[in-house]
Every structure is written in C-alpha cells, then in structure tokens.
C-alpha cells in the first residue's frame with residue numbers, strides 16, 4: 643500500500659495545484675491511500691446526535707464530487723464533508739484558480755463551485771452503500787456530511803437548498819448549507835437572519851424528518867452580525883454552525899507573490915480571525931448548538947485551543963493539502979499530549995473551558 647503521506651505529497655507539489663489535487667483524488671479513489679490505526683477512546687466526541695471517533699474532520703471542497711469519501715475516512719479523519727455540490731454540473735471559474743502560498747502556510751482559491759452536480763454526486767454516494775458480498779453494507783466508516791450550494795446561473799435558493807437536502811439525505815449523516823463561499827456572486831448575501839429564517843423554513847417544510855443541518859458562515863462579517871444569524875439558525879432548527887469559510891481579506895503579514903490573487907484565502911493567515919469568530923459566537927451560543935471551528939488549524943494545540951474556546955469539533959483543509967496525510971497522526975499525538983498536560987481526559991472535559999463565564 644502506498645503511503646501517500648510520506649511519498650506522494652512532495653511529488654504532487656511538483657504539479658500545478660489543480661492537477662495535483664485531481665491526481666490525489668484519483669489515486670485515493672483507486673484505493674492508493676493509507677490506513678490510520680483505530681483512534682483511542684479519549685479522542686471520541688459527540689455532536690448533533692452522532693458519535694465521532696476523533697474531533698478532526700475534513701472540510702468541504704477537497705472531495706467536491708464525493709469520489710474518495712471512504713479512502714479519506716481511512717486516513718484518520720473523524721468525519722468527512724463532501725461537496726460543495728450544486729443542483730446542476732458546472733465548470734467553475736477559468737483556470738488558473740487555485741494557488742499555493744507555502745511561505746504563508748496558505749492557499750487562495752477562486753474555484754467557483756466546479757462540480758459534477760447533484761445527480762452524479764448522489765450516484766457516487768450510493769456506491770458507498772452498495773451491499774458487499776458478505777451481505778453487510780459499506781457506508782463510510784466515520785460520519786459523512788454533504789455540503790450543498792447553488793449554481794452561478796439560474797439559482798433560486800428557496801427552491802434549490804430544500805431540493806438538495808432531500809436529494810442527499812438518504813446517503814449522509816448531516817448536511818451543511820454553504821452560504822459563505824466568496825466565489826459565487828450573491829451567495830454571501832444569504833447570510834442574513836431573515837434569509838436564513840426563510841431558507842430553514844423552506845427546508846423544514848420539504849424535509850419534516852430531516853437530518854442534522856449545519857450552516858457554514860464567512861469570517862468577513864462584523865462581529866455584531868453573528869448574533870442575529872445564530873439566533874435565526876437556532877430558531878429554525880439548525881443543529882450547528884461551521885465557523886469559518888475562507889476570507890476575502892488579505893492580512894498585511896502575507897509575503898507570497900501570489901497574495902494579490904482574487905479569491906478566498908485559507909490556512910495560517912485565517913487562523914486568528916477564525917478563532918475570533920468562534921469566540922464571539924461561542925459566548926452567545928452557550929452550548930445551545932454545535933460549533934465546528936475551521937480556519938488555519940495546523941497543530942494539536944490549535945485543535946485543543948478551539949475546543950477550549952467552545953468548538954465541538956474542528957475541520958481542516960489547507961494544512962492537510964500543504965503537509966499531506968501524515969499531518970493527521972501528528973495532530974492526534976499533539977492533541978493527546980496537550981490534553982494530558984492540561985489535565986483533560988476527554989474532549990468533553992476540555993469543551994468550552996477557555997470561555998468567559
């Protein structure tokens with residue numbers, strides 16, 4: 643079995659970023675990924691009624707078409723979020739549209755929801771559930787989420803989001819409504835309390851017994867904007883928020899010549915704003931719904947810090963791309979060491995302990 647972590651990441655980085663990404667997904671879809679050992683019980687956690695073997699998930703956008711869900715789960719993620727999937731297939735923005743900024747520990751992307759559309763996405767997910775010769779079914783080994791969004795042309799959010807929730811529901815454990823990618827014109831305007839109320843009500847009407855629904859938000863709003871959105875999410879029955887998507891800001895610390903490329907910035911330069919948004923929302927939320935922190939997480943100490951700040955779990959993308967799958971076992975070792983040092987036996991023990999009371 644090829645250990646992608648040790649062998650493939652430096653090789654992949656010789657290709658342009660998008661070709662490297664395609665190669666990584668293709669080789670994982672062919673079964674060439676690694677296999678992580680079983681997680682220790684101290685890392686297990688629960689959120690929105692599901693059990694997760696560890697609190698580190700793969701953020702949306704890596705496996706947009708749900709082609710490599712099970713191999714990604716086997717690498718050791720605690721959950722995998724596939725998508726963003728849109729109702730119809732679309733090619734996204736012209737290339738180049740994906741830029742690595744290794745000196746800044748960052749990526750800029752303006753992919754624009756390139757993807758195969760909901761029909762193919764569901765066919766890919768259905769294959770996961772096909773019975774095996776021994777009669778057992780083979781769903782993903784960890785909780786699986788579907789991240790849903792809208793097409794650039796012809797979108798009707800009040801029609802499209804409820805339809806997408808219905809379509810993915812037979813195949814996944816939770817659904818994330820993406821209202822925050824910066825590369826689909828108008829998408830972030832859906833992040834208002836009124837719009838969210840209307841969207842959730844349309845989804846609830848169409849899907850009375852729906853799965854846990856999360857809402858993914860941008861880091862680029864004023865701090866005061868998060869409270870009405872949080873309240874609308876809770877009132878509308880959402881069970882969690884993902885904080886945050888990429889930023890359109892460009893911190894002055896960036897040194898890469900690619901820093902001025904248009905698109906969403908992720909990775910290390912996003913960490914402080916992502917953490918700040920988590921703090922603001924955690925203090926308002928007071929544990930009412932689940933919070934997943936995402937943005938610039940690179941170490942096990944970062945994971946524990948976000949959990950102590952009120953996150954139930956975290957997601958990673960950029961550090962995984964830049965460092966490869968070997969990152970996951972390092973994160974878990976560092977997280978367990980940090981928990982031991984701080985005297986936490988379980989993730990639940992650490993949850994919210996750094997929040998002001």
Ligand SMILES: Cc1cc2nc3c(=O)[nH]c(=O)nc-3n(C[C@H](O)[C@H](O)[C@H](O)COP(=O)(O)O)c2cc1C
Nearest residue numbers: 701702703726751886887908909937938958959960
């Ligand atoms: C190349 C790329 C594509 C992404 N595509 C999506 C997407 O389709 N949907 C989504 O919700 N987030 C998408 N994201 C955002 C990530 O899920 C994540 O929220 C963000 O990158 C911050 O986490 P990080 O700093 O660990 O990368 C994308 C990020 C990158 C770098």
